[in-house]
Each structure stands twice: as structure tokens, then as C-alpha cells.
Amino acid sequence: MADSSHIPDKAYADLGFVGSRPARPLRILAEYLHPETRFYDLAISDTIVFFGSARFQPRDEAEAALDAARGQGGDVANAERNLATARYYEDARTLAHQLTEWSRGLEKRRKRFVVCTGGGPGIMEAANRGASEAKGLNVGLGISLPQEPSGNPYSTRQLSFEFHYFFMRKFWFVYLAKALVAFPGGFGTLDEFFEVMTLLQTGKLKKRMPIVLFGSEFWNDVLNLDALVRFGTIDRADLDLFRVSDTVDDAFDFITTELSADAIDQPGGRW
Secondary structure (H helix, E strand, O other): OOOOOOOOOOHHHOHHHHOOOOOHHHHHHHHHHHHHHHHHHOOEOOEEEEEOOOOOOOHHHHHHHHHHHHHHOOOHHHHHHHHHHHHHHHHHHHHHHHHHHHHHOOOOOOEOOEEEEOOOOOHHHHHHHHHHHOOOOEEEEEEOEOOEOOOOOOOOHHHEEEEOOHHHHHHHHHHOEEEEEEOOOOHHHHHHHHHHHHHHHOOOOOOOOOEEEEOHHHHHHHOOHHHHHHOOOOOHHHHHHOEEEOOHHHHHHHHHHHHHHHOOOOOOOOO
16 A cells, blocks of 8 residues: 655755756756845845955954964964954954945935945954944855855844855845955955956946955055056056055045945846
């Protein structure tokens, strides 16, 4: 006699199938539809994206680590470097706080210019933290990586996501972005910055987007874009696609002036 107590799983409830290679298109689509639904429900159509290193620490943690290294015979040079780079964490935190306060004073129909990060530690945590301290919603677009924790305690819970596919995460970085701030970072930061540059230069990204490279000491060492002009691989005008800034006040004034002139009256996203 057949076992009538066994009811087969529906296809979407079969985790073995959903995680399989044939179901990859379903997983990709889910990483589009899930964030889209959350953004729509919370009326978010414009973001200010923060990129930067996951390794930078808050100043108080860096100071405590340096004291411990000096007192216990630890790696003092590394601790001193971490304290020096802690300024970027604090600047990202302050800038996100100021931008969130500014955006909260704009129209109420939509959540305008919400801080958005990669959802991890370092600069990402700092920006989410600053926005949270300004009592604003903020987005964390996390990615599952074996060597890096995903998520931080400051991104808004309903707007915290965990992506598997880098390209879907990048889509959501750019799709709602109306401004971008790139703090010093590693391969991931460079990858994200240059992808946006490529989209702007080639006209695939139609919107005008104020972009700030924060920290001239770092960026002037890491990027020699004048060499690309000299060799003729980019135009001199391509260097006008971004601004290098060293202070929170300068970055804030540039972003808010540009957004006030070009984006505030423009519809955001597809809704």
C-alpha cells in the first residue's frame, strides 16, 4: 500500500533543488526581487553609497589596541598604523551622520539619499553607524565571504541583505545611487570604483553622479590616472568624473550642492 502520509515538497520549498546548478537563475532573480521589494515597501529610491576598507577600526578601539601592544610586547607598528587609519573610520562616520541629517530635512514622500554600504566592518560599519546615530534608515548590502564577517550592528535590520552573487550586489549599489564616496580600500573598493567609472565613461550610466575619492594621500599613491591620460587610454575630461577630498566638510558641501542642483527634483529608481 502506498504511503499517503508523505507529501512531496513543492519545488520552491525543496532546498536541495533551490541550491542546485539548474536553479541558479532562480537564486539570481531572488537577489533582485528581495531587495526591490524591501526598497519599495520602505519608499527608498535614492542612496548615497560608501565604499572603503573593511579593516579600518574606530579610534577608541585602535587606541586600546596600541596601548595593549605597547604594554604586552605586541605588534606596535601594526597598531600604530591602525590608529593612523582610524581617522578614515571616524570621517566616514561623521560624513554619513551629516548627510543623513541633511537628507531627513528634504521631502517626506520618499526616503531621499539614504546611506548605503556593503554591510560589513570598517568603513562600511562606520557609515552605517553614522547614519544610525542620526536616526536615519540605512542600507547594508552584505556579501558572503569566507574570510570576512558579513553584517554590522548599525545597518537597518529591514535593509540588511546577504548576497551570494557579486554582480547582483553591485547592481543594487549602482541602481539607486545618486552619489558615491570611496574611502581608502583594497581590491574590492578599487573594483567597485572602477566599475562605476566605466559605466559613467561609456554612457551606460545615464544619471550624473557626484563621486568623491576621500583621502588624497592614499589615492594619489594608489592611482596614477594622469598616466592613463599621458598614454592616451582615457581623456583628460574623464578625470572630472570624480573629486578628491580630504575633509568631511568639503565632501559634504560638494555632495549636497551637486545633489541639490541635479538630483533632488529627479525621480529615483523605477518607482
